[in-house]
Amino acid sequence: MGDSILDVMEQLVPIGRFSRMTRLSIKALRHYDRIGLLQPAEVDPSSGYRYYRLTQTRTAEAIRLLRGVDMSLDDIATVLADDTAPDVVDKLLDRHRERLAESVRVQQRRLTTVQRLITGKEPLVPYDVTTKTIDPITVVSIRRHTDKAGISTAIGESMHALYATVMGSAAELAGAPTVLYHDVIDEEQSGDLEVALPIAEPAGPIAVDGDMVRRTVDGGMVATTHHHGAYDEIDGAYHVLAGWIAEHGHTPGFPARELYLNDPSEVPEGEQLTEVQWPFG
Template identity: 50%
Template sequence: MAEGLIPIGRFSRMSRLSIKALRFYDDQGLLAPAWVDPASGYRYYRRGQAARAEAIRVLRAVDMPVGEIRDLLADDDQELIGKRLSAHRERLRARLAEQERMLRFLERLIDRGGDLMSDEVTVKMVAPVTVASLTVRAGLVTIGEAVRQGFGTIIGSIGTAGASPAGAPFLIYHDVLEEGAEGDVEICIPVTGGMAGSREVPGGTVASIVHRGPYAEIAPAYHVVTGWIEENGSTPSGPPREIYLNDPQSVTPDELLTEVQFPIEGDR
């Protein structure tokens, strides 16, 4: 064993990283030990590696993904490093703004006894619609990015096929998205013409309500509609849909309009 090497236990205390974390960062290619005993597999580090360990610890403390940390630490271009840090800073600011908005929403929900919906549930007939669609597997954390990418992919396919969008885009939730569980979400854009690969979403009777406000605050709309269905003895006949009635690029989050539809059996 070379001189000046520090056992993993001592290096853990120096770096304020647990032994488990050090092993993980080694596996991820972030912080390899200076030497590994071939007989015991025990890891040893050099004192000079403490600075890299501290950088990793701080970056993980501000929720930078491991892959991005790997790229940042591998880069010698200070300008590019600065850009990477600025991009992550903006993500943190956006996340903080979203969390603050959710806290304000929670306060209003508590103040109003859990009822934020001023509009009544309406029952109506909707016509079948031909859509270009893409089904993605996503969870509560990943749904936003999956939908953004999915809509981009579909728009590209529509353009390539020479078709045109013909209505408000919407999602069909084939599964319930729960904490720690993923489900299938179908991203749909109505189209004109006989676009290859398109499909028809069936029409029928729906129970509907329009939510006004940020997408992240839409949960009460679902509660109201499902409560109405139960109270009125109706039966859901298909997965719920979220129809986006205006463009998030042209209105503020508080002005967003989203229609929540639950297909139900029969006419009312």
């Protein structure tokens, strides 16, 4: 009598055959073994050759599918773990769906920009640099340390707390909401930023607590330009300003500033307007 289906499914197959069956490369399978994501059923002690059961193809297909939609290996491990609660899996998948949706939105904005360049509706370098002297300002602010991925969250949370404090006090707003970058924050390094609301002087009493402070931000000479478009596409403005400062023999200073000149809740993302100021000496 032939083997039952269960017997067949429990048979061992070498890594090469398992790779062809699952469309996962041998290199990937070895990596998944090292990190404990998909370990072979047996390893030959003399040769080190890996063998897998056919029942493991289900796990392999799940990994291949989730990697295909750019889910991280750490999240995949959590999704596939036997002790992960279903609601945790749902939250991970929903969070990843939001990341993919944001990626689509970013790519769509880039396509729109390219189309505008093709039709001549937008210059290749849409930044004009001017210089001016800015006065010292009094602000209520919160300073945060963050990496590039956390910038939006740090600004949003801090801005919400600042508005709640200022609006609940006798102080009056006296300028555009501002973020001061005390360090360069990019893919390579994290740093400090300071979210600030300018207030009029003499300001009425205002209670600050926790990380919130009331202080004077120095003025001085800045190179400045305007960015029209989504906040996460503002890097080009900094590149142009840095180039202008270097070309004119100046030394860039800190903090650089972003002043948000319209309300992002009232305009489309592509119409957000930001003034970027970079001090120099």
